[in-house]
Amino acid sequence: DMPELMALVRTRGKTLVETYGKGEFVAQPLTGAKQAERIYHASMSIRDRMNAIAPDDPAIAGLTVAAWLERQNDPGE
Numbered sequence: 001d002m003p004e005l006m007a008l009v010r011t012r013g014k015t016l017v018e019t020y021g022k023g024e025f026v027a028q029p030l031t032g033a034k035q036a037e038r039i040y041h042a043s044m045s046i047r048d049r050m051n052a053i054a055p056d057d058p059a060i061a062g063l064t065v066a067a068w069l070e071r072q073n074d075p076g077e
Contacts, residue, residue, distance in 0.1 A: 003055075025037065025040060027039065042074055045074070046069070046072060046074065049072070050068070
């Protein structure tokens with residue numbers, strides 16, 4: 001769905017922004033606050049790397065999200 005969404009954003013001349021929410025971490029299964037924060041920061045790091053990839057980069061042609069994630073070398077996994 002993202003290609004269609006991005007095409008609509010461009011067509012309508014909209015600007016994408018990053019939003020931040022405030023509140024408590026909620027996780028299932030329940031985790032402590034420190035572990036939840038560590039998970040949050042690790043997932044944001046992965047998201048930032050993913051967002052830095054150009055969609056038309058030939059290196060990712062045909063690559064699934066699962067395969068891309070397998071290539072990541074995040075500490076503590």
